[in-house]
Amino acid sequence: MAGGTLVDRARNEPVNRVSYDEYVLAVALTLARRHRPVWSWQHWRRICQCGADLPCRARHRIPINRGHWPQAGEQ
Template identity: 85%
Template structure:
């Protein structure tokens, strides 16, 4: 264990994870832009927030 995580680091990890999961992409089947998670825009899907550091982008395995 490395102890506590600074709030700024946690907030950045959450923002990057949600941005990765919820960006608009083109759907050739629906012939319009949809959310990457599969929902119609605007996406209101609720995803779990990454708590463990293994889910954080940019973290290398030790």
């Protein structure tokens, strides 16, 4: 941190901070996209999209990387 601003070391660009509400929204949308019931033709029943049986008890990793966050057009 130079001068109190966060800098992305890989790109050498300033990093924008996000509000808590934006973060929670990004997490909720990502979990809803990854873990939802889908029909499995192999198992002939509904399973979670991640491949686990329902109810899915997979350990949900919280997406911190901005690459996982929804774009403005997805909301």
